[in-house]
Amino acid sequence: MRASERYGIFCSLADLVEISYIIRAQKAKFVERQSNRLTVWDLFYQGKEVRVIYDSHRKSIVTFLPYECVGDGANDLHTEVGDEGGRV
Numbered sequence: 001m002r003a004s005e006r007y008g009i010f011c012s013l014a015d016l017v018e019i020s021y022i023i024r025a026q027k028a029k030f031v032e033r034q035s036n037r038l039t040v041w042d043l044f045y046q047g048k049e050v051r052v053i054y055d056s057h058r059k060s061i062v063t064f065l066p067y068e069c070v071g072d073g074a075n076d077l078h079t080e081v082g083d084e085g086g087r088v
Helices: 002-007 013-024 074-079
Strands: 029-033 038-045 048-055 060-064
Touching: 002 048, 002 060, 013 038, 013 048, 013 060
Parallel strands: none
Antiparallel strands: 029 038, 038 048, 048 060
């Protein structure tokens, strides 16, 4: 999964559910809206600052963005997410 590749953290299904809950509880920092269903969020998880794309219709994490995208560079996200909305 991208979390281990990009941040060196392992995320189980339970971890992804917990991250989704953090976003829904608005305990993460909203960055921007990419479409009607995709939003970008920054949060601290397992001691690291991570940036994720969240699908509000499926209520799930789509992908973890590279560390270089944390802080800026979020405008290039359309290259990360496929048109079908599948996980990248």
